[in-house]
Amino acid sequence: MKKSKEQKEADKLARQKAKQLQKEVAQIESEKNQKPVKSITITIEWKKSRTWGSNPNCEAAVSFKDGTFEHSPIYKCSGCGYDKRSTVIADVFNNYLKYKLYDPKLVKKSDPPYGFCIKEGWKHYNGGVGTSCYHRISEFIGGKFENVASGKTFDVFQYTDNK
Numbered sequence: 376m377k378k379s380k381e382q383k384e385a386d387k388l389a390r391q392k393a394k395q396l397q398k399e400v401a402q403i404e405s406e407k408n409q410k411p412v413k414s415i416t417i418t419i420e421w422k423k424s425r426t427w428g429s430n431p432n433c434e435a436a437v438s439f440k441d442g443t444f445e446h447s448p449i450y451k452c453s454g455c456g457y458d459k460r461s462t463v464i465a466d467v468f469n470n471y472l473k474y475k476l477y478d479p480k481l482v483k484k485s486d487p488p489y490g491f492c493i494k495e496g497w498k499h500y501n502g503g504v505g506t507s508c509y510h511r512i513s514e515f516i517g518g519k520f521e522n523v524a525s526g527k528t529f530d531v532f533q534y535t536d537n538k
Contacts (some may be wrong), residue, residue, distance in 0.1 A: 417464060
């Protein structure tokens with residue numbers, strides 16, 4: 376029996392929807408299964424731009440609880456009208472600390488700080504919210520965030536897990 380044009384289109388849409396759902400589930404599982412972090416050293420070097428002023432080039436040295444280490448890729452951003460420093464810090468947190476946002480105890484805590492989202496199906500750290508937010512966010516997720524060093528053209532931050 377031959378399928379109608381409408382049925383073929385409906386089948387195609389159903390396959391696309393199933394494929395998209397499978398992709399989303401795989402993404403969530405990879406975020407939940409990130410390696411637990413012991414500490415992250417975030418180094419930001421400020422580069423001059425004619426158009427956008429100073430732009431951050433950020434790199435992270437990550438120490439995992441299993442004793443392994445990793446260097447991140449370089450995170451960059453440009454533009455104006457938002458906090459660029461917290462944007463590259465958010466990139467680091469999203470790549471290495473997203474698993475913390477899936478902790479059921481975290482969702483039950485009251486009065487979460489500004490700067491991240493822990494809604495079902497949408498969990499991430501926000502950029503452009505100000506670096507000071509990351510001190511409170513780190514406490515909330517069970518860590519400590521501190522400014523280790525800074526100068527005219529650089530900033531160094533340290534995240535340490537308290538658990």
